Amino acid sequence: MNSEIKKRVLIVEDDKEIRNSFMVIVNSSSQFSVVNGYSSCEEAIKHLNTDKPDIVLMDIELPGGMNGIKGAKVIKDKWPVADVIMVTVYEDSEMVFEALKAGASGYITKSANYRELLAALEEISKGGAPMSSKIARLVIDNFHVNPNSPLTKRETEILQLIAEGKTYTQISEQLFISKETSKTHIKNIYAKLQVKCKSEAIAKANLEKLI
Amino acid sequence: MNSEIKKRVLIVEDDKEIRNSFMVIVNSSSQFSVVNGYSSCEEAIKHLNTDKPDIVLMDIELPGGMNGIKGAKVIKDKWPVADVIMVTVYEDSEMVFEALKAGASGYITKSANYRELLAALEEISKGGAPMSSKIARLVIDNFHVNPNSPLTKRETEILQLIAEGKTYTQISEQLFISKETSKTHIKNIYAKLQVKCKSEAIAKANLEKLI
DNA sequence: GGTGGTTCCCTCGGATTGGGGTATTCATTT
DNA sequence: AAATGAATACCCCAATCCGAGGGAACCACC
Numbered sequence: 001m002n003s004e005i006k007k008r009v010l011i012v013e014d015d016k017e018i019r020n021s022f023m024v025i026v027n028s029s030s031q032f033s034v035v036n037g038y039s040s041c042e043e044a045i046k047h048l049n050t051d052k053p054d055i056v057l058m059d060i061e062l063p064g065g066m067n068g069i070k071g072a073k074v075i076k077d078k079w080p081v082a083d084v085i086m087v088t089v090y091e092d093s094e095m096v097f098e099a100l101k102a103g104a105s106g107y108i109t110k111s112a113n114y115r116e117l118l119a120a121l122e123e124i125s126k127g128g129a130p131m132s133s134k135i136a137r138l139v140i141d142n143f144h145v146n147p148n149s150p151l152t153k154r155e156t157e158i159l160q161l162i163a164e165g166k167t168y169t170q171i172s173e174q175l176f177i178s179k180e181t182s183k184t185h186i187k188n189i190y191a192k193l194q195v196k197c198k199s200e201a202i203a204k205a206n207l208e209k210l211i
Numbered sequence: 212m213n214s215e216i217k218k219r220v221l222i223v224e225d226d227k228e229i230r231n232s233f234m235v236i237v238n239s240s241s242q243f244s245v246v247n248g249y250s251s252c253e254e255a256i257k258h259l260n261t262d263k264p265d266i267v268l269m270d271i272e273l274p275g276g277m278n279g280i281k282g283a284k285v286i287k288d289k290w291p292v293a294d295v296i297m298v299t300v301y302e303d304s305e306m307v308f309e310a311l312k313a314g315a316s317g318y319i320t321k322s323a324n325y326r327e328l329l330a331a332l333e334e335i336s337k338g339g340a341p342m343s344s345k346i347a348r349l350v351i352d353n354f355h356v357n358p359n360s361p362l363t364k365r366e367t368e369i370l371q372l373i374a375e376g377k378t379y380t381q382i383s384e385q386l387f388i389s390k391e392t393s394k395t396h397i398k399n400i401y402a403k404l405q406v407k408c409k410s411e412a413i414a415k416a417n418l419e420k421l422i
Numbered sequence: 423g424g425t426g427g428t429t430c431c432c433t434c435g436g437a438t439t440g441g442g443g444t445a446t447t448c449a450t451t452t
Numbered sequence: 453a454a455a456t457g458a459a460t461a462c463c464c465c466a467a468t469c470c471g472a473g474g475g476a477a478c479c480a481c482c
Contacts, residue, residue, distance in 0.1 A: 073358070076358055077358045080358065097354065100351060100354035100355065101354055101355065101356050102356075103355050103356075103358065104351075105348065105351055105352070106351075123344060126344060127344060127345065127348055128343075128344025128345070128347050128348055129344070129347035129348040129350070129351040131347070131351075132339075133334060133337060133338060133339025133340070134338065134339070136339050136340040136342070136347065137316065137338055137339055137340040139340070139350060139351070139354075140311060140315075140316055140317075140340040140342075140350070141316070143308065143311035143312050143350075144311065144312065144314050145312050145313075145314075147284070147287055147288050147291065147314065152426085152427060152428085153427090154427075154428065154429095155427095162376075163413070164410055164413060164414045165373075165408065165409040165410025165411065165412065165413040165414060166410050167408075167410065167468085167469065167470095168468095168469070168470080169468085169469085170410065177428085177429070177430085178429075178430055178431080180429085180430055180431055180432085181428075181429050181430060181431095183470085183471085184428085184429075184430080184431095185428080185429095186470095186471090187471080187472080188427095190471085196471080197376065197378075197470085197471080198376045198470085199375055199376025199377050199378065199381070200376065201376065202374070202375060202376040203375045203376060363457085363458060363459085364458090365458075365459065365460095366458095378437085378438065378439090379438070379439075380437085380438080388459085388460070388461085389460075389461055389462080390461095391460085391461050391462055391463085392459075392460050392461055392462095394439085394440085395459085395460075395461075395462095396459080396460090397439095397440090398440080398441080399458095401440085407440075407441095408439085408440075409439085
């Protein structure tokens with residue numbers, strides 16, 4: 001394959017050994033080539049316009065001012081065409097979701113061998129989202145709504161409308177019921193969720209995936 | 212491998228040919244065996260307690276009263292230990308998310324050959340979430356927040372609090388600003404999003420992934 | 423016949439909301 | 453030096469929304 005059309009890979013990783021190891025692996029491929037490697041996000045961000053990466057391998061646990069999450073956000077902001085793959089030692093649930101929100105499209109561990117690393121690059125190149133089984137399941141499970149909701153169908157329906165910020169009046173209009181009925185339902189929701197205002201109800205509903 | 216510890220696979224698929232083909236493939240594996248195959252969710256649900264499936268292969272486009280989405284919901288409700296894999300011809304975005312919300316843990320196409328089908332079963336057995344590259348990316352992209360938000364940092368922060376149902380007063384207390392300042396920010400948010408109440412703001416924010 | 427879900431009604435006062443202005447400070451940009 | 457954008461703060465005002473307290477009817481499913 002001609003080097004002109006090789007995908008440009010940028011590596012941000014503070015551990016020099018890992019960084020070099022990743023560089024060697026990536027450069028060994030006919031499809032990818034490393035355009036640069038940095039030990040901090042700040043440096044990487046400075047040279048985005050000249051590095052022009054297609055793919056960024058971003059360490060999450062970075063020393064100094066900017067961690068990988070924030071780094072991914074800035075990079076996606078300044079150079080949106082790049083696909084970001086997070087590289088981490090932990091598969092911590094909270095961190096995964098923060099990284100995804102920040103714009104990451106893949107998630108691999110530092111223990112990845114050359115096969116896994118190249119597979120991830122290939123996967124993201126063809127429009128996929130490389131990640132481990134565990135993380136895939138984590139992400140998918142995050143969509144599941146709680147099947148053990150204490151709320152009735154109608155109450156859930158109304159809770160959804162509350163989540164959209166609808167007022168009593170709007171809810172009653174939308175569901176073709178009286179305003180008083182909406183209020184009754186909401187009172188029952190409050191009792192079941194043990195909350196005392198819309199705010200708390202929505203917060204609790206999101207927490208327990210009731211909607 | 213002893214048949215006693217084979218994973219019990221249930222197939223719900225109205226097309227007899229596909230159903231039989233899937234049955235043969237699954238039974239050819241040493242790890243899995245088909246406990247039953249039905250052409251409708253209703254039938255499958257009736258026999259859940261005797262079929263005791265570990266994995267359910269569920270067709271989405273099912274004729275009659277109950278489609279696969281609703282079917283998955285009921286099955287996860289009545290037999291929660293089962294992992295549900297949706298089987299479909301389309302990779303329609305809306306349908307994917309509905310299926311995931313309903314409790315599905317995997318998503319494969321009907322065009323899957325025996326390798327792909329068995330790979331999906333193995334993947335879900337080891338706690339993963341089998342899906343195509345395209346769907347993985349769809350799901351991951353769904354987490355990304357819009358980097359082109361018209362809102363400032365502070366406004367986004369306040370919008371998040373509104374989404375939690377907080378009132379002006381609560382917001383001002385939490386951010387250590389005056390109540391009037393919260394109002395000013397919210398007025399600006401309304402102007403930028405072209406909405407005129409909290410409800411619409413939240414709905415629009417969710418739609419455009421502003422938070 | 424009971425239970426649970428959904429519907430409807432009443433009263434009440436205090437808090438919240440949204441719309442209209444204006445203004446200061448600070449940092450960045452031009 | 454001027455301008456812009458962001459964040460902060462204050463004023464007035466009317467509408468309504470909210471949460472809490474009751475009671476009650478209808479229907480479907482056990």
